[in-house]
Amino acid sequence: MHRTKVTIASDALDANTTIASANRSDFDREEVRVVNLMSSPGAGKTTLLERVLGGDALGELRAGVLEGDVQGSFDADRLALLHIPVTQLNTGNGFGGECHLDANMVRSALPSLPLADIDLLLVENVGNLVCPAEFRIGEDARAMVASVTEGVEKPLKYPLMFRACELVVINKIDLLPHLDLDVDRLVANVGQVNPEARCLLVSAKTGEGIDQFADWLAEVAGRVPTAA
């Protein structure tokens, strides 16, 4: 049973890579840059997106969101209030309730995405620190949100996720005075598993650090030639 499962996973990952490349070509053709945003459930991805998309932090950059959830549209409904294009993708709806987005699911959502009208697509993945890291979806960059309430050892326990990301947004720093958490140790643990990762200390609640997150997004999107 074990060997069978591993073989299936390997085949699925190969197929995923092929479809991710096709997605990437489509995004490139439309001059859209894509960020895959991952985290544990409740780390604050949606609030972070509300903060960075709700104000002027991104300037002229036109952003859209692809919202991944097992079911429901709670986060998409919140983001739609910002009057930006938001598309809901449910893994429970024809995809067996998967715990992550894969390239095929994102491909199925492409016709619903207004690619011609945006420069940057933020894909909010299903809340999970394991499987989302294994499936590329055709993104340009990967970021994760790690809440300070989750403890300092998460990079060491879920290294694949922390290694997969170029950016680690350490969120909820407004709660630090109320936690027994050494945030320097958390940053050091990120560095131990991924020395290349950039860490940002952020409070999506108070807005602290949001400008730095916006700068990073603009940097990712800055590779897009200005639309003619």
Add this chain to the structure above:
Amino acid sequence: MHRTKVTIASDALDANTTIASANRSDFDREEVRVVNLMSSPGAGKTTLLERVLGGDALGELRAGVLEGDVQGSFDADRLALLHIPVTQLNTGNGFGGECHLDANMVRSALPSLPLADIDLLLVENVGNLVCPAEFRIGEDARAMVASVTEGVEKPLKYPLMFRACELVVINKIDLLPHLDLDVDRLVANVGQVNPEARCLLVSAKTGEGIDQFADWLAEVAGRVPTAA
């Protein structure tokens, strides 16, 4: 590709059910009751176990822990300090880095578990709100930890997990004064997806509510006839 994946999942779940029954028979023969403890990463499962196993809350009840992680033994090392039997099970070690425990993994750990010396086995699952709910492991009861920092809508977004559990431990209530969270609404949302679930308000940090959690564990273990 989609239909193939669903078929595989269905076969895997059937096989899992068969192996879970075999585990259950082995646990029953040894008169050990088993709790499957699940949550998001960082919700506080290990701290909760430290609290309830480290004091006198469980009285004469002899408990052991099976610690599930993708890799590493951070939590098992913490719990081993309590001088209780702790067995580490890594899904990254021969099980493809799975995001959950399944019955076959638990079966592989049975020879390492001192079943004759314990009355209650607490299985700390991999931190994940999706897949662990789909795989029975031969347990008598399922409990989950939901941290108040994760927000009120998690029961509605991950209903399968909340429906799978008899007990929902709402943890980190010491942080409530610092959060914009209506804990009554969280409890109501649990009730909406699982009217049968019992909710306990707990702070593993301060110890508040730990006795009620201990009582619930004793209730689960109370079905065990006293060993001759």
